[in-house]
Amino acid sequence: MPRKVYSGPDYDDDLYDTYDDYQFDNDHDYDADIGGEARQSPVKKENRKSHVWRCSVCTFDNDDNLPYCELCGINRDPSAKSDIKSLGKADIISNNYGVSTIAQSIFSSVPSESPRISTFSHKLNGNHSKCDGPFKFDKPSPDDVIYAGRKVSKGIPKAFGTTSTSINRNRGTIEMPNTSSSPFFNTNKLTADATSSLVTDSVNTEIAASNLQRLDLDKDLVNQLSVSLSKTKALSEYQPEAWMLEKEKGILKQLNLAIVGHVDSGKSTMSGRLLYLLGRVSIKRCISMRNKLKMRCSFAYAWVMDESAEERERGVTMTVAVAYFDTKNYRVVLLDSPGHKDFVPNMIYGATQADAAIIVIDASIGAFEAGMDGNGVGQTREHAQLIRSFGVENIIVLVNKMDVVGYSKERFDFIKSRLGTFLRSCQFKEPCIAWVPASAMGNQNLVKFSSETQLSSWYNGPCLLEAIDSLQTPERDISKPLCMPICDVSYESGKVSVIGKLEAGAIRNGSKVLVMPSAEIAIVRSIECNLHRCNVARAGDNVTVFLQDIDSDYVFSGNVLCHPDFPVVVGAHLELMINVLDITMPILVGSQVEFLSHHAKEAAGVTKICSVVNSKTQKVLKNKVPRFLTAKQTAVIEVVLNRPICIEEFSNRRALGRVFLRKSGNTIAVGKVTRVMD
Numbered sequence: 001m002p003r004k005v006y007s008g009p010d011y012d013d014d015l016y017d018t019y020d021d022y023q024f025d026n027d028h029d030y031d032a033d034i035g036g037e038a039r040q041s042p043v044k045k046e047n048r049k050s051h052v053w054r055c056s057v058c059t060f061d062n063d064d065n066l067p068y069c070e071l072c073g074i075n076r077d078p079s080a081k082s083d084i085k086s087l088g089k090a091d092i093i094s095n096n097y098g099v100s101t102i103a104q105s106i107f108s109s110v111p112s113e114s115p116r117i118s119t120f121s122h123k124l125n126g127n128h129s130k131c132d133g134p135f136k137f138d139k140p141s142p143d144d145v146i147y148a149g150r151k152v153s154k155g156i157p158k159a160f161g162t163t164s165t166s167i168n169r170n171r172g173t174i175e176m177p178n179t180s181s182s183p184f185f186n187t188n189k190l191t192a193d194a195t196s197s198l199v200t201d202s203v204n205t206e207i208a209a210s211n212l213q214r215l216d217l218d219k220d221l222v223n224q225l226s227v228s229l230s231k232t233k234a235l236s237e238y239q240p241e242a243w244m245l246e247k248e249k250g251i252l253k254q255l256n257l258a259i260v261g262h263v264d265s266g267k268s269t270m271s272g273r274l275l276y277l278l279g280r281v282s283i284k285r286c287i288s289m290r291n292k293l294k295m296r297c298s299f300a301y302a303w304v305m306d307e308s309a310e311e312r313e314r315g316v317t318m319t320v321a322v323a324y325f326d327t328k329n330y331r332v333v334l335l336d337s338p339g340h341k342d343f344v345p346n347m348i349y350g351a352t353q354a355d356a357a358i359i360v361i362d363a364s365i366g367a368f369e370a371g372m373d374g375n376g377v378g379q380t381r382e383h384a385q386l387i388r389s390f391g392v393e394n395i396i397v398l399v400n401k402m403d404v405v406g407y408s409k410e411r412f413d414f415i416k417s418r419l420g421t422f423l424r425s426c427q428f429k430e431p432c433i434a435w436v437p438a439s440a441m442g443n444q445n446l447v448k449f450s451s452e453t454q455l456s457s458w459y460n461g462p463c464l465l466e467a468i469d470s471l472q473t474p475e476r477d478i479s480k481p482l483c484m485p486i487c488d489v490s491y492e493s494g495k496v497s498v499i500g501k502l503e504a505g506a507i508r509n510g511s512k513v514l515v516m517p518s519a520e521i522a523i524v525r526s527i528e529c530n531l532h533r534c535n536v537a538r539a540g541d542n543v544t545v546f547l548q549d550i551d552s553d554y555v556f557s558g559n560v561l562c563h564p565d566f567p568v569v570v571g572a573h574l575e576l577m578i579n580v581l582d583i584t585m586p587i588l589v590g591s592q593v594e595f596l597s598h599h600a601k602e603a604a605g606v607t608k609i610c611s612v613v614n615s616k617t618q619k620v621l622k623n624k625v626p627r628f629l630t631a632k633q634t635a636v637i638e639v640v641l642n643r644p645i646c647i648e649e650f651s652n653r654r655a656l657g658r659v660f661l662r663k664s665g666n667t668i669a670v671g672k673v674t675r676v677m678d
């Protein structure tokens with residue numbers, strides 16, 4: 001059953017009439033509709049003129065600090081510039097300076113002294129459209145920065161041949177390179193394709209076709225992969241070995257529990273306090289750290305979770321902190337995710353491993369409301385939507401900081417009613433939501449029933465620990481072939497270890513595993529689970545796997561460990577069904593986005609909008625295909641990634657089939673892979 005984020009509106013003719021307004025009203029001020037970001041006041045334009053450089057290919061005036069042309073994506077390379085000057089326009093186009101065929105044909109028909117076109121809004125062939133600049137990831141987000149110190153790739157997995165792309169191995173972050181050297185997709189070409197939304201429907205179809213042709217697959221690369229994977233078998237042939245299915249006596253089932261919520265809601269304090277109360281950490285450690293770092297007293301518990309000095313200094317969780325404790329039924333792996341907007345990708349990496357989640361709410365007046373803000377700043381909303389789309393069904397809503405509101409029943413009921421409505425719209429079912437009022441700072445209702453009379457006078461439900469223990473046991477795919485998306489990679493004295501959650505199958509010391517997409521075989525040297533050495537790890541376990549017989553250059557975060565005979569699918573051209581979130585800028589053919597799935601992150605371009613579907617029935621609404629997607633629509637689209645990743649159709653393997661599209665630091669859509677097309 002497909003996962004949906006909202007039950008959005010039913011799309012009817014009116015909505016299509018809205019599209020028509022956008023598409024055919026030539027005098028319509030499209031900038032005004034798109035919003036402030038795209039709007040250019042005349043004053044601003046005037047200012048820009050004194051600091052501009054003119055693109056030698058399309059003659060567009062660009063801001064002086066832009067290293068590439070905002071319109072056609074050509075690089076502003078001084079040496080290339082002088083070369084270009086000496087060439088005629090036809091030469092430039094035939095020399096193909098990273099411009100797509102369609103862009104070349106557009107520019108060849110535009111006189112070289114054509115009137116200037118405003119930065120984002122263009123009129124061509126009587127149609128309005130918007131053109132994004134060439135894609136690059138948003139300036140490195142702080143979560144990228146904290147990984148920057150780690151070892152950067154010495155090379156690229158051999159399956160990819162050589163390219164000048166430099167990769168932050170631990171997050172798969174791409175520092176946008178000379179993209180023309182990407183073996184699979186040229187983002188300069190893609191940029192020029194953004195221009196495609198300037199042209200008519202028939203041309204759009206041409207563009208989609210030409211995009212596909214330009215998926216310039218490196219034949220050697222494909223051959224190499226197919227030779228390595230020649231033994232591949234059909235999934236139905238898989239037979240788990242007896243040791244994989246053996247149940248170990250006396251070992252608690254593992255429950256991966258993500259802690260999410262708006263920034264400063266008290267996630268780290270709650271986790272730290274819980275660990276302290278359960279004897280997993282001593283208060284001495286917190287206090288000595290506090291004294292050493294001369295920090296605020298109230299952060300003492302948060303320090304337990306906020307591991308790095310930078311996190312403690314800033315008082316903000318940046319990475320996903322992991323801790324362990326036992327309840328009666330479970331060995332709980334606590335994944336404390338960052339709440340700050342800048343760290344949503346990190347939150348995604350953490351929560352993607354979760355079986356269930358605790359959403360922490362700050363009950364104080366104004367703080368809860370800020371978390372529910374619908375304008376892209378309310379992390380309570382975004383986190384709830386994201387975890388539901390990861391497949392998390394069971395949640396505990398911890399209404400924290402109840403001490404600040406005098407343990408008021410009215411405030412609790414107000415939060416329960418408002419958030420409850422939103423959670424149900426995200427497809428959380430009422431019986432799968434537990435509501436717990438608490439105070440992490442005041443130690444109320446965490447591991448035992450509240451002693452606070454103001455709270456116990458009206459609340460007699462479970463405390464947090466009981467609520468965790470009552471969570472439904474997650475189902476595990478133990479009898480399927482191994483699948484372990486790699487969350488993090490570590491290299492110590494030439495030894496490679498990978499961290500992640502086994503989504504399916506099992507491994508033990510000495511097991512042969514295949515690292516995809518490099519198609520390299522490695523041997524499991526040893527396994528660590530919950531900080532202890534173990535012989536076997538099964539689906540659901542969060543583990544560190546120490547590998548041998550593999551070069552570190554073939555292992556990256558975002559890769560997948562699998563059974564050598566049952567490799568996961570690798571693809572770059574995908575059909576997706578997405579739910580568009582509360583966006584202000586529409587998604588167009590040619591839009592460039594950050595594509596996230598399991599622990600992989602790639603630059604991608606939207607190459608086709610196939611259809612808009614009814615979010616409830618999943619039926620295509622009309623044959624007419626819109627030219628752009630707006631908030632709360634459910635649609636089928638095609639995207640092409642800059643480089644191929646391990647990805648599967650959601651119906652085949654859920655863990656590798658969930659996707660997130662982000663742009664300008666916001667998650668703009670969530671969805672699933674419906675087809676891997678190459």
Ligand SMILES: Nc1nc2c(ncn2[C@@H]2O[C@H](COP(=O)(O)OP(=O)(O)OP(=O)(O)O)[C@@H](O)[C@H]2O)c(=O)[nH]1
Nearest residue numbers: 264265266267268269298316317339401439440441
């Ligand atoms: N009054 C009160 N303050 C609390 C409570 N829980 C946490 N705080 C305070 O709220 C502030 C933020 O707490 P953190 O635990 O760092 O919040 P967080 O959600 O982990 O923050 P990020 O990791 O940055 O998203 C700190 O000053 C805490 O002392 C509580 O129950 N009551």
